[in-house]
Amino acid sequence: KAYEKRLKGKMGKKEQMRAAHHYAIYQALILKLKKDDIKRVEKEVREDKSNYTLAAFPYHYFGNNNFLPRDNYLLEKANIDKIKHIPTIIIQGQYDMITPAFKAYELHKALPNSELHMTVAGHYSFDKENVKKTIYATEKFKKLK
Numbered sequence: 001k002a003y004e005k006r007l008k009g010k011m012g013k014k015e016q017m018r019a020a021h022h023y024a025i026y027q028a029l030i031l032k033l034k035k036d037d038i039k040r041v042e043k044e045v046r047e048d049k050s051n052y053t054l055a056a057f058p059y060h061y062f063g064n065n066n067f068l069p070r071d072n073y074l075l076e077k078a079n080i081d082k083i084k085h086i087p088t089i090i091i092q093g094q095y096d097m098i099t100p101a102f103k104a105y106e107l108h109k110a111l112p113n114s115e116l117h118m119t120v121a122g123h124y125s126f127d128k129e130n131v132k133k134t135i136y137a138t139e140k141f142k143k144l145k
Contacts, residue, residue, distance in 0.1 A: 003019060003059075004059070004063065006018070006019035007019045007020065007023075007055060007056060007059055016052070017051070017052065019055065020051040020054070020055040020056070021045060021046070021051050023054065023055035023059075024045045024048065024051040024054050024055060025038075025041055025042060025045050027054060027055075028041045028044070029041055030098065030122070030123075031098070031122060031123050031124045032123075032124040032127060033093065033095050033122040033127045033129075034127075074107070075106060075107065075110050080111065084110070084111050084112055084113065085113060086111075086113060087113045087114075087141070087144065088111050088113060088114040088115070089114070089115045089117065089133075089137040090114055090115065090116045090117065091117050091119060091130055091134060091137065092104035092105075092117070092118055092119065093118075093119050093120075093121035093122045093123055093124075093127060093130060094119065094120060094121070095120070095121065095122050096123040097122065097123065098122075098123040099123060101118065104116060117133045119132075119133055
C-alpha cells in the first residue's frame with residue numbers, strides 16, 4: 001500500500017518518479033543471469049524515460065491478481081481442459097528470480113502436449129540459453145503448419 005501510494009502519485013510527482021526509478025533499478029538487477037554493474041544500471045535507468053511504465057505495468061497486473069478470479073485459475077481442470085490440446089513449449093530460467101520455476105513445472109504437468117525446457121538463465125528473454133530455446137520453439141512451431 002505504501003508503494004501504491006507513491007506510484008499512483010498520491011505523494012506528489014517527485015515521489016512517484018522516485019518510486020518508479022527504484023523499481024526499474026530493482027527489476028534490471030534481478031532480471032538477468034549474469035550480475036550487472038549497478039553503476040551502469042543506475043545510469044541507464046536515470047536516462048530512461050520509460051521507468052514509470054516499467055513500474056506501473058506489472059504493478060497494475062499483480063495488484064489485480066493478473067485479472068484472474070483466483071490463484072492457480074489456469075491450472076484448474078475446467079480451464080486446463082480448454083487448452084491441453086495446444087502444443088506448448090515452456091522455457092523457464094532456472095535462476096529466474098521473478099517467475100518461480102515450480103510454476104512452469106506445474107503448468108507442464110497439467111499440459112500433456114507441452115515440453116518444459118529449464119535453461120541456465122534468469123527471467124531475461126535475451127539470456128543466451130533462453131534465446132537458444134526460443135529459436136528452437138520457433139523452428140518447431142514453423143514445422144507444424
